Amino acid sequence: MLTQTENDALTLVSPGTPMGNLMRRYWMPVGMSWEVEPDGSPLRVRLLGEKLIAFRDTSGRVGLMAESCPHRGASLWFGRNEEDGLRCVYHGWKFDHTGQCVHQMNEPNDTDFSQKIKNVAYPTAEMGGLIWTFMGPADKQPPLPEFAWTQAPEDQRHVNKTYEECNWLQAMEGGLDTSHAPILHRRLTNDTDLPGVSPSMPFVRGKAPKLEVDETDYGYAYYGIRQLDEDKLHVRGYHFIMPFTQIRQEPFSGNDIVAGHMWVPMDDNTCMVYNWEYSPSGTGMEDQELVARILGTGPGEQTPDFKKVRALTNDYLIDREAQKKFTFTGIFGVNVQDHAVQESMGPIVDRSIEHLGPADKAIIIMRKQLAQGVRVVADGGDPAGTGDTYYNVVAIDTVMSATADFREQTRASMFPEPVTS
Ligand code: FES
Ligand SMILES: [Fe+2]
Incomplete structure (x- = not known):
């Protein structure tokens, strides 16, 4: 038997919750490797209460980032997966697999504004036919899940x-x-x-x-x-x-x-x-x-x-x-x-x-x-x-x-x- 408080502490997983903090100390599966192809459709991912987007870029790397575009919040699921990045269809901001903004179609090319923008993104690894991610602090990343x-x-x-x-x-x-x-x-x-x-x-x-x-x-x-x-x-x-x-x-x-x-x-x-x-x-x-x-x-x-x-x-x-x-x-x-x-x-x-x-x-x-x-x-x-x-x-x-x-x-x-x- 658990009290309601104890039950909440073991079950709720969103950012900042006690179990959410514990879960973010482990590698966890995101999806099957075959679900994302190079330059193919982005994949909606729900993990630990966060709305994320996974995509495989032209070079085969898997990016995992917040679904909401850091410009004004449009869903990156509608994005164009092209030339090593995912481009938001609203104003054309493009993000590489690390979440770094690399181009902005609605801004002049002579500013460094894009370099200052990074979407929330998590590292990924592929192993055993799965894509894995680690959503915790970088200095706490455990060894890869080499089961x-x-x-x-x-x-x-x-x-x-x-x-x-x-x-x-x-x-x-x-x-x-x-x-x-x-x-x-x-x-x-x-x-x-x-x-x-x-x-x-x-x-x-x-x-x-x-x-x-x-x-x-x-x-x-x-x-x-x-x-x-x-x-x-x-x-x-x-x-x-x-x-x-x-x-x-x-x-x-x-x-x-x-x-x-x-x-x-x-x-x-x-x-x-x-x-x-x-x-x-x-x-x-x-x-x-x-x-x-x-x-x-x-x-x-x-x-x-x-x-x-x-x-x-x-x-x-x-x-x-x-x-x-x-x-x-x-x-x-x-x-x-x-x-x-x-x-x-x-x-x-x-x-x-x-x-x-x-x-x-x-x-x-x-x-x-x-x-x-x-x-x-x-x-x-x-x-x-x-x-x-x-x-x-x-x-x-x-x-x-x-x-x-x-x-x-x-x-x-x-x-x-x-x-x-
Ligand atoms: S909302 Fe994505 S580029 Fe503007
Ligand atoms: Fe069973």
């Missing part, structure tokens, strides 16, 4: 994104909450091959899991442990990386694939969920279409602006007949099922009336770490997860001996040595 998946060859990784109509924190809480998975995503029968119905998951076996959370300098590693029989444990190991990343095993893909989500706040009431996967061994990525169909992010499931076709406004096209016979929810697609319950809470859930239990331990510790991060930033320090210690961590899903310590048995897999080239 193992962003460094994997293109044919061994996959990333997509989905717009979610609720605050980023309740979306992420749904992702970190392991106890819902065999309930919300349950299939009621094996007697169906309906697309969008998740296959039987091994973690449905056994009793409710015991949850162990080990705090680290990037967030925590956590484990859902189920006793299968006297000799065997089923262990799922995950990582939470500050402030909005989870790493897990992809349960639908034969456990060759490490997957994850990033819940990136667009503003207080919406977030963009980035879903990525990669194969450390280079195998197992062949069934991407099947995975996408099961998750409900396959062709025809999203609009061109990444919104769900099965959405809050149409009750996710719930099928009550399917709910009786086939699945717990009657809603098609695992990700859509997640979004349905998270969005059903309203834009920002009222955490003053919730009742958390032992199964919510990972959520409780995550909130504690975020609150700690907010305090550290307010005191001028560096929050957790701004180093590079988490790049190689891997999630696991495995059955092991119940007689030896599960941490001993999983350490080498969860925390592999960095690969040196």
Whole structure:
């Protein structure tokens, strides 16, 4: 349970808010690299409550700047992307990828007025098929997001994104909450091959899991442990990386694939969920279409602006007949099922009336770490997860001996040595 003040401090992300200040200490995804082409259309970007424009210039560099033109406020989305700059169509002021004004069509050429004008702009980097940005103080910029998946060859990784109509924190809480998975995503029968119905998951076996959370300098590693029989444990190991990343095993893909989500706040009431996967061994990525169909992010499931076709406004096209016979929810697609319950809470859930239990331990510790991060930033320090210690961590899903310590048995897999080239 949180007071309204505590809830605001963890959820609101606009400039100057406590969480907004914390978020601005990390690299965060802006969009997919393919969304902007050299001299192509500018892209509207909503990030941490700021209205921005991304564009790729003639030389291939990505600029990210305030949408509002610093002259008199017209939207640069209408701008002309030409000759290494974006030109406002109102009076022809042109800005390069750093936001520097380089030409003004409505002023004489013999003044240095343009040199004095710089739009609000943020640095960008491209990695793992995504454009990333850092929106905080320049002297606090952390190392680039060199996760193992962003460094994997293109044919061994996959990333997509989905717009979610609720605050980023309740979306992420749904992702970190392991106890819902065999309930919300349950299939009621094996007697169906309906697309969008998740296959039987091994973690449905056994009793409710015991949850162990080990705090680290990037967030925590956590484990859902189920006793299968006297000799065997089923262990799922995950990582939470500050402030909005989870790493897990992809349960639908034969456990060759490490997957994850990033819940990136667009503003207080919406977030963009980035879903990525990669194969450390280079195998197992062949069934991407099947995975996408099961998750409900396959062709025809999203609009061109990444919104769900099965959405809050149409009750996710719930099928009550399917709910009786086939699945717990009657809603098609695992990700859509997640979004349905998270969005059903309203834009920002009222955490003053919730009742958390032992199964919510990972959520409780995550909130504690975020609150700690907010305090550290307010005191001028560096929050957790701004180093590079988490790049190689891997999630696991495995059955092991119940007689030896599960941490001993999983350490080498969860925390592999960095690969040196
Ligand atoms: S408002 Fe953009 S150039 Fe005048
Ligand atoms: Fe889920």
